[in-house]
Amino acid sequence: AGVTDVGRPRPVVTIDLDLEYPSRFIGVDYDRETVVRVLTEIGCLVEELATTSGTGLRVTPPSWRPDLTSAPDLLEEIARIDGYDKIPSVLPTPPSGSGLTHSQRARRIVAEVLAGQGLTEVWSAPFVGDDRHVALGWTAEDARARTVRLVNPLSDEQPLMRISVISTMVDALVRNVARGTKDVGLFEIGLVTALEGEQQVAPTERVGVHPAPEVLESIHAAIPPQPRHLGMLLAGEVERSGWWGAGRKAEAADAISLASSVAEALGVPVTTTSADGVMPFHPGRCAAIHLETGELVGHAGELHPKVVQALGVPARTVGAELDLDVLIAAADRTVRASTVITSPVAYSDVALVVDETVTAADLEAALRSGAGEILESVHLFDVYRGDQIDDGKKSLAYRFTFRAPGRTLTTEEVSALRDSAVAAAAEAHGAVQR
Template sequence: MRMPLRWLADYTDLAPGTTGADVAASLVAVGIEEEDLHGGDISGPLVVGRVLEFDEQVQKNGKPIRYCVVDVGQNGQMLTEGKHQEIVCGATNFAVGDLVVVVLPGATLPGDFHISARKTYGRVSNGMICAEDEIGLGTDHEGIIVLSRLLGAEAAAALTPGDDAIALLGLGEETIEANVTPDRGYCFSVRGLAREYWHAQGSPAGGFRDPALLDVPAANDAGFPVRLTDERPIDGADGCDRYVARVVRGIDPTRPSPGWMQQRLTQMGMRPISLAVDVTNYVMLAVGQPLHAFDVAKLSGPVVVRRARSGESLTTLDDVKRVLSPDDLLITDGGEHLLALAGVMGGASSEVDDATTDVLVEAAHFDPTSVARTSRRHKLVTEASKRFERGVDPQLAPAAAQLAVDLLVEHGGGTVDPGVTDVDRTSPRGAYLLDVTEPGRIVGVDYPRDRVVEILRDLGCGVEESGAGTDATHVLVTPPSWRPDLVDGPDYAEEVARIDGYHRIPSVTPTPVGGQGLTHGQKTRRVVADALAGAGLTEVLTYPFVAEGLADDLMLPAGDDRRHAVRVANPLNEERPLLRTTVLASLVDALRRNVSRGHKDVALFELGLVFRPGGELGRAPIPSVLERPSAETLEQLYAAVPAQPRRAALLATGLAERAGWWGPGRAADWSDAVAAVQAVATALAVELVVANDPGHAPWHPGRCARLTLADGTLVGHAGELHPKVLAALDLPARTVAAEFDVDVLIAASAEPVQAQPFSSFPPAMTDIALLVGSDVAAADVATALRAGAGESLESVVLFDVYEGEHVEAGHRSLAYRLTFRAADRTLTTDEVNGFRDAAVAAAAAATGAVQR
């Protein structure tokens, strides 16, 4: 929301020499964030110019450039010895004869941008034809400013080349731009910001002049007929609970808006259009009440406010035909002819135009929720909808309509109908019994009772000190109509602290208490992340929302528990309404995005929660905020929350080892995924058993490892993804992946690791080759060898697998290196041979292995 200093001075007192920075600082002191400062930073010649001719040429890069001759009046004669200015311009939205804004050499634009004559595109440009954003007038950079479009044809016709554009556009005056939070909708007006500035100055008596304090005639039966018929209130609230209509007849449609009004609209970032439209916009900016002007000649019946019917459509003022929802609130003519989307935008069929002489001014109060939903449904955010959805003062409509009527009569030459329509269904705000010690208790500052009451009255609250329930510490407080956010004690406590001054609240550094350090689970998660990063993977964080068809892309079986996903009631993206049941489901998006942007060798991992409902979840109740939820309610809430185990997943594609002068590179394969999980287990001192798993999606059936603890508890899977999965997900061929349960590893590593004494005696190594069936897992053979070899066995390592000549079909040869070591002596050859034979015998008994 913008606010020029001179407009602010109309409503409150400004000390001599007050700058925009001073005002912005005062607003920040009462919680209104400064967004920017505009104007006041332009110096030098900024003038009106007329385009006399131009030569347009297309450059090698395809960009059209115009070499213009511009009449800039006396300024140009002084600078160029009577010659018109030659200016190079890249915009094409103007024609010969248009009046434009020209900045001449020697001027300085916002951002300390100095203008000088310089050579560009092969010619000298003596200045620049300006766009809105270049002079701080707005943010538009699509083309340069054409004054007949900005100010209107009649206003532009009164200008001559050489006129001062700084004064014309109000650029010499500072304009403050504030960031208004959703709970302070009343600050979407100069009136609201002026009130806040007045508070920041200590709320001096008589220092605030409310523009809405007007004598407004009472409603009568002679007004324009209006009916409010909301058949489907939203959340129990009528879509429109107040509608004021006033009619002004005999307006001269040729009269332009006064120059001061056009300038203020321009300073606020709005374009002057016509008198009727400019008046409604000006009043909205002044007091915060959106208005709409209808052409009375285009109305054939009473105004009827109702909800849309199925199949109805409306072409709005932006020339877009919008198919309406039954929840959209409409302004209609007699109930049938659609005039406007209530609180959002008017319809094209009833807009005022160059022939309009009789105007109906609408000032209404619409339900914030209804307007917000309509605005989002149609992706149509307007100045009106921004104010209505934040809450407009329901008592403001009559005064705003009167302001508009007075301006139309004064500047349009019309007369006001004696009839006044005011359909009022609003309800007065109830009083709240406030404990005046509560602000001090919440904030930690001692606020005397008199100070609390004074602040509340300055805010516009009604304060009764002798009503029912009042005593030495309690008063009845009725919030002002423009503050729907004031509901209970904490709200009033915040206001007291804000107006009294945040700087009065002492900053006390809290003394930290001794902590217990990280939990075992937190330490384990850090070890897991460190181990995966040490293995060369990069950690990423992805959103846990996935598409419905992803389970099919991953080729998950019909009965797989990973297909049972929780659906989000209000998803951020309608295309991703489900919560992930596997971390890989969201990690594939990150890998695909990196590959699509040219990264060939990518290795990613993520630690995160998955959501496993395990069947039907109960429906969560909405507990009351007035009391603690009952045990039954808490049980229902917990029953509605899915299990959320913590998992880690990794994906890798491309080269695991890069090529270079040292030799050829190596592509990532299934063994890298297994090794990464084994590195995690080693870092946690947890033993993993690796075995083939031929049927676990989404992995390749011949290249998938099942990872378990020694007791058989499943940890996860690792290997190469199925080719059909890679094709469905648009991932590179031979991409490898792993996913494992971090919670299982946390539990397995909970017991402290007992350090083993190191033997100083030499190891004894022996190799064996065993012939086994092709369906026998190497891990099963290693387990049997370990079980039979005895306590002196230090390690078992598979170092060769052979299938081919001299090996029976359907079999393979597995070569293991057994390392033995005793703690108290050097082992003899006979002892080692005995251990080896016992290990081979155990493997033969368990797997049918035959020593070669």
């Protein structure tokens, strides 16, 4: 009979341990007897060893503990067996510096502005499925091309990362409405996936090994862009009804106003134009929001009726989704204070009749272009549709505010400036003064 020898014997490993190391690393005052006792209990051979700082230990782990290969491994055993409850809770000392980053400050400003207008911040898990994309009016193929599929999703029904904050926020809206809250205003600040091209596979390394520079570069290259978006949803009344009178339902203008207030709070000038064919919004009640450079920030308006039905949210629900990173980048600039002019202001009102296809923002831009440099502001204060104007037309009433530095404007000057603005609107959009 022979002997069958299977496997290879594990080489003997010895670990040098300074007796001051456990106390310094864990934060508990361990004496020599405690350290030796614990290591002996787990089967280690402990010998005395002279070190530069004094007496240390040379530890030989048992053959059945191949996981003990370094001094930190021994420290973990010491802390575990002696008791994690003995480790004190010590708050770290914050480093000196300027505090929050520009992005963090901007996000806090946005959250405070929206909370101040009655909205509640929510968090939703960023996982969706093809059915949610279809419900929002996108084709499953196009949406899937912009996102990534998880290898080990929490749910087989939601294997994709979201490409829109609204796509997951609607769950919170539906849940609140189902529990009896009919008037809801929600917002969320979160990351979305914006894959460009084919999804890449990131390389992996074993635990405890710092990846080489080329491996790190490949890992970073495989991560898709993840911009930070702001989503908002309003349903029900924005002005509550009661004994004082009737309330007012949320409408597209409320979502656009919220988006504008966010940009204003960050000090970023934006323009608002009508937008069609942008899902999940209603084609006739959607606005596109751009920076002055023309870069798209996002959209705001009323959700499409088909989307409302598919998602089960209340009728006429409105919302907005903005690329917050675009706004934050535009806000990272030095703002120069304008000169304070103490001269009296001069007001002038005008009502213009235009086609229904002309947006208030486009008409306002034309008025501004012709009003001159001393125009301080122009404000839309009335919209009229009725018997006094033709079908397919609407009347938009604006108030001009003029102010000249160092002097008072005359009535003739104000009238001339107003007429110049009206002429510019007539040339650009065929506007006729009522």
